[in-house]
Amino acid sequence: MIRKRTVFMALVAASLWGAAAVAAEKTIELPVLTSPKAINDVITADDLVMQEFPSHRVKGDMLRDSTQIIGQAAKRQLLAGKPIRLIDLRREQLVQRGENVALIYRNGTLEITATGKAMESGALDDIIRVTNNNSNRTVDATITGPKQVEIRE
Known part of the structure; x- marks a missing residue:
């Protein structure tokens, strides 16, 4: 939700002529x-x-x-009270390159689970290469959760 508000700040300077100076400043609310x-x-x-x-x-x-910010990970150190830019964030990495993952194959009611090694890092719904630890075969799999990938056909 974007809120815009115009704030009127008045500085009144009393003088012999009764002059007053008034300034207005428009503001926008941002998440910090x-x-x-x-x-x-x-x-x-x-x-x-x-x-x-x-x-x-x-x-x-x-x-x-x-x-737009909730659930994202910081790409760099972020300071409190400062506006956040899209380039400051990335999707949370659920799988890291080189770590073991649960490799799941589903076909109808059949489900086979094996252990694999992630060849790439990735976030939810990313397609990465994974090597099956038993067969040493490399397959493309979709990240479905933390340290979990699924082979989809």
Whole structure:
């Protein structure tokens, strides 16, 4: 949800002529972190609050909706209270290159599970190469969960 608000700030200078100066500043609410995040930390809803920024300081690549941020992982160190950009985030890596994964093959009611070695890292629904530890055959598999892949036909 994007909220825009115009804030009127008035500075009244009393003088002999009764002049007053009035300034208005438009603001936009953006989600920001409540505490710093390290590389690969996953951001949750509890990590975010909305904070107002002057609209002239809000750039087009700054994320305006917290749903775009929740569940993403930090690509770099992120600071609290600073706007978050899309390039600061990546999808959470559920499988890391070189780790053992559950390799699942399903065909109707038949399900075969083996152990494989991930040849690539990836996030949910990514297709990666996995080597079956028993046959040494390399297959393409879809990431379905943490350390879990499925062969789909």
